[in-house]
Each structure stands twice: as structure tokens, then as C-alpha cells.
Amino acid sequence: MEQANKDRSLVSKVMDGLVTGIVEEKYGAILPPQDVLSKEFDVSRTVMREALSMLLARDMLDVRPKIGTRIRPMSDWRMIDEDVVNWRFRAKPDPMFLRDVIEFRILIEPRAAAQAAARGGAAEIAAIREAFEAFRGIRPGESSYQAADELFHTRIVIASGNQFFRQMAAIIRGALASVNPIMSDRDGLWESALASHQRVVEAIERRDPKDAEMASLALIDSTAEELGGRFSAEPPARV
Known part of the structure; x- marks a missing residue:
């Protein structure tokens, strides 16, 4: 249970960091690959994958084959679930x-x-x-x-x-x-x-x-x- 809570806390922290980078236009239009982001945030790829999936579910990101993870326009972001x-x-x-x-x-x-x-x-x-x-x-x-x-x-x-x-x-x-x-x-x-x-x-x-x-x-x-x-x-x- 303690480990699960720690993982959820890490995911939330990574999500917050990713969103900050996105709104400050740190990444441009395409996010770096997952392994690069994992090193940047010093977390496992599992934690990074979960954080990215949460942003995908909120229509903030879009995964395109051969392109990568594209940042969607803010007007597309899901304000409600x-x-x-x-x-x-x-x-x-x-x-x-x-x-x-x-x-x-x-x-x-x-x-x-x-x-x-x-x-x-x-x-x-x-x-x-x-x-x-x-x-x-x-x-x-x-x-x-x-x-x-x-x-x-x-x-x-x-x-x-x-x-x-x-x-x-x-x-x-x-x-x-x-x-x-x-x-x-x-x-x-x-x-x-x-x-x-x-x-x-x-x-x-x-x-x-x-x-x-x-x-x-x-x-x-x-x-x-x-x-x-x-x-x-x-x-x-x-x-």
C-alpha cells in the first residue's frame, strides 16, 4: 500500500512537471521520447508511461505513429471528464x-x-x-x-x-x-x-x-x- 501511494505521488508530480513544461512551451509541438523524459524526471518508465496516459485521457496529448507524442492545442483539452x-x-x-x-x-x-x-x-x-x-x-x-x-x-x-x-x-x-x-x-x-x-x-x-x-x-x-x-x-x- 505504501509503495502504491508513493507511485501515485510520483505520477502526480511527473504530470505536474510535464504540464508546466507544456504550458511554458518547453517542449515545442512534440514531447521527447519516454526514455528521455524518464531520465529528465528521474523516474521509471512505468511511472512516466502512467503520467503520459493520464494526460492522453484528458485530450492533452496525441500519439502518432512515426511522429511521436504530439501536444494538442489547449482548446482541445478536456476541462470536464x-x-x-x-x-x-x-x-x-x-x-x-x-x-x-x-x-x-x-x-x-x-x-x-x-x-x-x-x-x-x-x-x-x-x-x-x-x-x-x-x-x-x-x-x-x-x-x-x-x-x-x-x-x-x-x-x-x-x-x-x-x-x-x-x-x-x-x-x-x-x-x-x-x-x-x-x-x-x-x-x-x-x-x-x-x-x-x-x-x-x-x-x-x-x-x-x-x-x-x-x-x-x-x-x-x-x-x-x-x-x-x-x-x-x-x-x-x-x-
């Missing part, structure tokens, strides 16, 4: 959890829609329209419905250009996966959701940040009201 997010969404949703999910979406998605309208590239906005057209052609209950809805919302977040928003996309996808099965069995709800999605994409295409933000907020508000009624819980507070 997507595995943990996905595991949390596997659990059966409860009213408090759904409330928190909606409040999170209210914080992120309307602003992302506004930013997409203001600074999204033409190709990014076209991709949002493409995702909406795919969503329009699928009905709730069909196997591809969930993936189409997730793609639509994810592309808006990507078009926002905000690297933190982009990394929140995992939570938004998990939120949709939790909410959509609950919402999809009510008559007329799909038609309402389709119209709400269309208002968002049209506002983004018009390059109207204010309307895009309001349309996105209205879409989430309708979900909040429906969930509040179904679970006899207060609808999430507007932030």
Missing part, C-alpha cells in the same frame, strides 16, 4: 436532477445560440441547418431521433466558438438523452418542439443574436414547464 458525465446520466433521473439539468441548459444554450448567430462561420451555420433538416424528418420513437436532436444542439454549441461551451456539449447531450424519452410520448409535443427548433436555426441564419438567444430560451422553457408538470415539482428557476 466526459466519462463521469456519461456515467451520471445512466442513473434514473429524479425531479431534482432534471431541475439541475434544465438550469444548466438555460445557462449555456441560449448564450451559445446568440454567439453562433454573431460569429458562427458560414459552414458551421449550414451544418446547423443540415442537422435541423435531419431532425425534421424523424419522429420521436425512431432509432435515430435522439442522435439527430443531439447533433442539432451540439452544432450550435460548436458554432458559438467558445471552447468552454464546446466542452459542455457532453452535458447537453446527456440532458437530452434523459429528457427526450420522458417528453416524446405526449401528443402534439413533437410539432411544438419542431417549431421551436426551427425558430432557433432561422434566428441564427439571420445573424440575429438576440432572437437566437430568446428562441433557444423559449425552447428550454417549454421543456421545463412540461417536466415540472409531470413530476409535480416546481419548474426550474429562470437564471
Whole structure:
């Protein structure tokens, strides 16, 4: 046990040293080979390999054959752990959890829609329209419905250009996966959701940040009201 704790401490120390070297641009674009790094930090190759694997898991590094270990752009680094997010969404949703999910979406998605309208590239906005057209052609209950809805919302977040928003996309996808099965069995709800999605994409295409933000907020508000009624819980507070 003592040796295991010592090894974990060494791995943490090496990780910290590697990150310091990376952010200070000590290594350039490619890290030195593992044996060179092991000598630099005076640790075994096993410890170095574990430290590097931890950085790989956080999308900070990328191993390429015949090239070596490339340092990825900081905008790609995983600010949150997507595995943990996905595991949390596997659990059966409860009213408090759904409330928190909606409040999170209210914080992120309307602003992302506004930013997409203001600074999204033409190709990014076209991709949002493409995702909406795919969503329009699928009905709730069909196997591809969930993936189409997730793609639509994810592309808006990507078009926002905000690297933190982009990394929140995992939570938004998990939120949709939790909410959509609950919402999809009510008559007329799909038609309402389709119209709400269309208002968002049209506002983004018009390059109207204010309307895009309001349309996105209205879409989430309708979900909040429906969930509040179904679970006899207060609808999430507007932030």
C-alpha cells in the first residue's frame, strides 16, 4: 500500500512537471521520447508511461505513429471528464436532477445560440441547418431521433466558438438523452418542439443574436414547464 501511494505521488508530480513544461512551451509541438523524459524526471518508465496516459485521457496529448507524442492545442483539452458525465446520466433521473439539468441548459444554450448567430462561420451555420433538416424528418420513437436532436444542439454549441461551451456539449447531450424519452410520448409535443427548433436555426441564419438567444430560451422553457408538470415539482428557476 505504501509503495502504491508513493507511485501515485510520483505520477502526480511527473504530470505536474510535464504540464508546466507544456504550458511554458518547453517542449515545442512534440514531447521527447519516454526514455528521455524518464531520465529528465528521474523516474521509471512505468511511472512516466502512467503520467503520459493520464494526460492522453484528458485530450492533452496525441500519439502518432512515426511522429511521436504530439501536444494538442489547449482548446482541445478536456476541462470536464466526459466519462463521469456519461456515467451520471445512466442513473434514473429524479425531479431534482432534471431541475439541475434544465438550469444548466438555460445557462449555456441560449448564450451559445446568440454567439453562433454573431460569429458562427458560414459552414458551421449550414451544418446547423443540415442537422435541423435531419431532425425534421424523424419522429420521436425512431432509432435515430435522439442522435439527430443531439447533433442539432451540439452544432450550435460548436458554432458559438467558445471552447468552454464546446466542452459542455457532453452535458447537453446527456440532458437530452434523459429528457427526450420522458417528453416524446405526449401528443402534439413533437410539432411544438419542431417549431421551436426551427425558430432557433432561422434566428441564427439571420445573424440575429438576440432572437437566437430568446428562441433557444423559449425552447428550454417549454421543456421545463412540461417536466415540472409531470413530476409535480416546481419548474426550474429562470437564471
